[in-house]
Amino acid sequence: MTVSWPHALAVWxxxxxxxxxxxxxxxxxxxxxxxxxxxxxGIGVGAYVSQMGGMPYIAFLxxxxxxxxxxxxxxxxxxxxxxxxxxxxxxxxxxxxxxVEPDDVLAGxxxxxxxxxxxxxxxxxxxxxxxxxxxxxxxxxxxxxxPLAGLLFAAIGVAFSLRIPTLDLxxxxxxxxxxxxxxxxxxxxxxEERLSPGWLRVAEALPLLHPVRLARAAxxxxxxxxxxxxxxxxxxxxxxxxxxxRRGVRRRxxx
Amino acid sequence: MIVELANVxxxxxxxxxxxxxxxxxxxxxxxxxxxxxxxxxTTTLRMIYGxxxxxxxxxxxxxxxxxxxxxxxxxxxxxxxxxxxxxxAISPVENLRVFGRYHLLREPALxxxxxxxxxxLELRSHASVPVKSLSGGFRRRLAVALSLMNEPxxxxxxxxxxxxxxxxxxxxxxxxxxxxxxxTTVLLTTHYMDEAQRLCDRVAIIAGGRVVADASPDALxxxxxxxxxxxxxxxxxxxxxxxxxxxxxxxxRVGGRVILFADDVAALVAEIRRSHGDHGRLVVRPAxxxxxxxxxxxxxxxxx
Numbered sequence: 001m002t003v004s005w006p007h008a009l010a011v012w013x014x015x016x017x018x019x020x021x022x023x024x025x026x027x028x029x030x031x032x033x034x035x036x037x038x039x040x041x042g043i044g045v046g047a048y049v050s051q052m053g054g055m056p057y058i059a060f061l062x063x064x065x066x067x068x069x070x071x072x073x074x075x076x077x078x079x080x081x082x083x084x085x086x087x088x089x090x091x092x093x094x095x096x097x098x099x100v101e102p103d104d105v106l107a108g109x110x111x112x113x114x115x116x117x118x119x120x121x122x123x124x125x126x127x128x129x130x131x132x133x134x135x136x137x138x139x140x141x142x143x144x145x146x147p148l149a150g151l152l153f154a155a156i157g158v159a160f161s162l163r164i165p166t167l168d169l170x171x172x173x174x175x176x177x178x179x180x181x182x183x184x185x186x187x188x189x190x191x192e193e194r195l196s197p198g199w200l201r202v203a204e205a206l207p208l209l210h211p212v213r214l215a216r217a218a219x220x221x222x223x224x225x226x227x228x229x230x231x232x233x234x235x236x237x238x239x240x241x242x243x244x245x246r247r248g249v250r251r252r253x254x255x
Numbered sequence: 256m257i258v259e260l261a262n263v264x265x266x267x268x269x270x271x272x273x274x275x276x277x278x279x280x281x282x283x284x285x286x287x288x289x290x291x292x293x294x295x296x297t298t299t300l301r302m303i304y305g306x307x308x309x310x311x312x313x314x315x316x317x318x319x320x321x322x323x324x325x326x327x328x329x330x331x332x333x334x335x336x337x338x339x340x341x342x343x344a345i346s347p348v349e350n351l352r353v354f355g356r357y358h359l360l361r362e363p364a365l366x367x368x369x370x371x372x373x374x375x376l377e378l379r380s381h382a383s384v385p386v387k388s389l390s391g392g393f394r395r396r397l398a399v400a401l402s403l404m405n406e407p408x409x410x411x412x413x414x415x416x417x418x419x420x421x422x423x424x425x426x427x428x429x430x431x432x433x434x435x436x437x438x439t440t441v442l443l444t445t446h447y448m449d450e451a452q453r454l455c456d457r458v459a460i461i462a463g464g465r466v467v468a469d470a471s472p473d474a475l476x477x478x479x480x481x482x483x484x485x486x487x488x489x490x491x492x493x494x495x496x497x498x499x500x501x502x503x504x505x506x507x508r509v510g511g512r513v514i515l516f517a518d519d520v521a522a523l524v525a526e527i528r529r530s531h532g533d534h535g536r537l538v539v540r541p542a543x544x545x546x547x548x549x550x551x552x553x554x555x556x557x558x559x
Contacts, residue, residue, distance in 0.1 A: 004326070010356035014342075017353055021344065090340045096306050097334035097402065098357035099326045255267070255307050 003107040007100045011108025012115070014091070019116075027123060030069070034124045037065055038131065041188070053190040055220075062133040063142055063215035064187035066124050070149040071208060073120030075178055077113040078157035079170045087167075092253050106249045110154045110242065117150025134219065141218035149211035152234045155241040156207060162248030181208040186216075210234050256315075257282050257409055257440045258303055263312030264464075265298050272298040274464035275312070280457075285431065285441040287455035289448075289548065295464040296444040297337065300413055303442070304334050316409065330358065333407030337414045339398040343387035347378055347397050350386060351404060358405040372400040376430060392423035399427065403434075410434060412443040416450060428454055448544040458544065462552040475547045480505045481516040484542045485523050487535040489513050501526055507549055516542055 019026065042058030052060040085091040092105055125143060128134050134142075160173055185191075185208035195203060203209060210230040217227055258280035265273040273295040280286045288296045301307035302314050305325030314321045316328045342350050351369045360368060373379050376396045381389055386397065395415070402410065412431070416424040431454055435441055445451055451458050452472045459469040468475055476482070481504035489497065494513045498506055501523050503515040517523055520539055527537060 006359050007357065010353075010359065013356055014353045017349060018342065018344065089342070090336075090338065091342075093336060094340035094354070094401070095357055097304055097329065097332075097336065098354070098405070099330045099359070100357045101326060253306070255301075 003103045004099075004101070005107070007104035008107035008111060011095065011100060011105055012111045015109075015112040016115070027119070030073075030120050030123045031127060034065055034069065034127045038062070038128065038133070042133075053193070053216075059133060059219070060190075060216075061188070062128045063139075063219040064212045066121050066128070066142060066146065067149045067208060067211040067215050068182055068187060069124040070117040070121035070146045070211070071153045071178065071181070074113040074117035074150040074153040075157050075174075077116045078109065078154050079161050079173060080167075082109055082158065082161050083167055083170070086161075086252065096253055102250045102253045103246060105253065106158070106242070106246055110151070110158060113154035113157070114147050114150040117153065118147045121146030121149065135221070138221040139219045142215040145211050145214045145218065148214075148231070148234050149208075151238050152207055152211065155238040155245065159241040159245045159248065162245055162252055181206060185209045186212045204233075207233075207237065256280065257317060258286075258442060259313075259315045260299070260302070261313050261315075263299075263302065263309045263314060265295075265302065265307060266310045271464055273302070273309075276461070276464065276466055278459060278466060278469070280440060280442055282440050283435070283438055284456040285435050285443070285454050287451040287458040288442070288444040288461055289446065289451055289458050289544065290444075290461035291446060294461045296461060297413055299461070300334070300411055300442070300444065304329055304332055304411060330405065331407060332409040332411060333402030333405060334411045335399050335402045335413060335415060337417070339394050341386045341394060341397060341401075344385060346383045346385060347373070347389075347400070348382050350397065351400060354401045355404045360404065368404055368406070372403050375403070375433075376400045377426070392419055392426075395419055395423065396427065396430075399430065407439065409440045409442065412441065414444055414446070416445070416447065424450070448548075452544055460548055460551060467551050468547065472544055475544065476542045479547050479550050480542045481518045482542060483517060483520045484540055484546060485515045485517070485520050485527065486512055486538040486540070487515075487527055487531065489531070489535055493530075497527065497530070505550060507546065509549070514546060516546070 038058060038061070042061050046057035046061075049057040051057070095105055096102070122143070125134065125146070129136065129139070157173070164170075185206045187208070191203050191209070192200060210233045214227055214230050217223060256279045258278065260276055260278040263273060263276045264271070276295070276299065278299070288299060290296050298307055302309050303316060303321065305321040305328055308322055317331060319328050321328050342353065345353075348369060351372065352365060355365045355368060373382050376399060378393070378396055378400060381393060386394065389397070399412070399415070415431070416427055419427070428450070431441055431443075441454075443454070455472060457469070457471050458475065459466045460475075461467070468479065470478065488511050494506070494508065497513070497515065501515070501517075503517045503523060505516040507514045515523055524537070524539060527535070531537070
């Protein structure tokens with residue numbers, strides 16, 4: 001069985017229909033969250049930090065936070081929201097009485113998570129651009145990284161969600177996986193200045209590191225060979241996890 | 256045949272949900288699957304629309320192998336699940352629009368079809384209010400409306416009227432008959448005997464994952480019992496003597512009560528009146544499917 005994109009799009013549109021009704025409720029926190037981080041850490045903490053990674057602290061922080069916004073947008077969608085649709089709303093049971101197949105459900109949900117990530121990350125980008133923290137036009141190169149980051153965290157989250165028996169385990173996912181990533185994946189301080197070469201190699205496993213490095217390179221206008229590896233990591237890990245999730249979604253939806 | 260199951264079994268681990276089931280549903284009829292909860296009805300339906308794969312045997316719908324062509328099969332069938340799956344926050348019209356897109360309906364056909372099903376199931380008056388504010392009967396009708404979006408050739412209804420009040424049940428039955436009149440084949444499960452007897456041209460009684468009888472309701476009653484039933488309270492000794500003298504076609508015992516079946520019960524009634532007097536709460540009534548189920552399986556259909 002392969003994905004039928006028209007059917008996947010119908011799944012995507014179900015979520016879009018629901019989201020449209022409450023978009024302003026969702027957009028507003030999106031808008032304020034980056035402002036709070038930038039003011040508190042960028043301006044507050046930044047006042048005591050003259051330089052970080054060779055630039056003013058707030059400028060160092062801004063591209064990383066764009067990726068964090070994309071990560072959060074995708075993650076909420078493929079964890080709590082998918083679980084609710086699967087278990088409480090039984091939305092997938094209804095879809096599977098129609099020509100929609102499990103693969104289409106997965107593709108539609110991932111596509112929707114990427115959309116949510118793009119809305120989150122895009123809003124964040126607009127805020128920092130308005131604050132003069134995104135050097136235009138070259139920082140625009142960071143915009144396509146937002147859906148890529150969304151894809152990566154949609155793949156990770158959906159693979160996790162399909163294999164857990166209860167909703168309670170999502171708190172582990174957020175506290176023991178996403179929070180450490182947020183704190184230790186190059187967003188707040190440059191890993192390469194704090195870790196030994198051996199540990200730096202280990203740190204390459206951290207998923208958030210890759211979109212952050214790409215976004216920061218775009219903001220700086222400093223391409224480097226390692227960025228190819230970042231793109232390969234994002235696409236490769238996403239593909240592997242989605243292949244695994246495909247088996248999971250069939251197992252959960254059919255018997 | 257619209258639906259054909261041949262020697263189908265379904266095991267979940269060590270549990271046998273369906274056990275060598277044979278079923279054939281001809282075009283244009285209303286076919287009822289009867290059985291107590293846990294008899295394998297829902298599993299059988301899920302195999303028919305291709306969400307559950309049979310462990311052994313073959314399931315063909317419209318002549319297609321469901322296991323390999325589930326997408327093509329589901330494009331031509333409508334399924335109303337036992338539990339309504341509606342989106343509470345949005346209106347019936349929006350629910351129908353979301354569902355129609357699963358069938359790849361596009362404007363203007365989508366809106367036209369929404370109008371048709373709104374009229375057909377009389378949902379127009381509340382078409383634009385959030386679903387969460389609707390009554391149980393309205394929600395059920397909307398659930399049926401969703402499954403009609405693709406103008407199905409086969410409509411599958413899993414316990415369509417469970418938990419509904421009598422007026423809503425009557426309304427839904429009339430809709431099922433109207434669909435049948437237009438040529439739609441209907442396959443439903445129920446544990447309501449009146450529903451099966453009124454709606455179904457043919458019923459299959461399922462118990463323990465097997466079909467134990469399969470015919471029209473009248474034929475089942477004729478084959479296994481007789482046209483009329485006489486119920487009376489009596490002891491086992493009295494039953495033995497009644498059966499010996501009156502030779503009914505069949506008899507059933509339910510607690511302290513005996514049901515005797517005969518095509519002409521006048522003689523039975525006269526004899527019981529003579530031997531029992533006015534005691535025993537004598538009732539004469541037509542034999543029904545509940546009696547057939549009791550006779551065939553030894554258990555009550557309502558699962559009491």
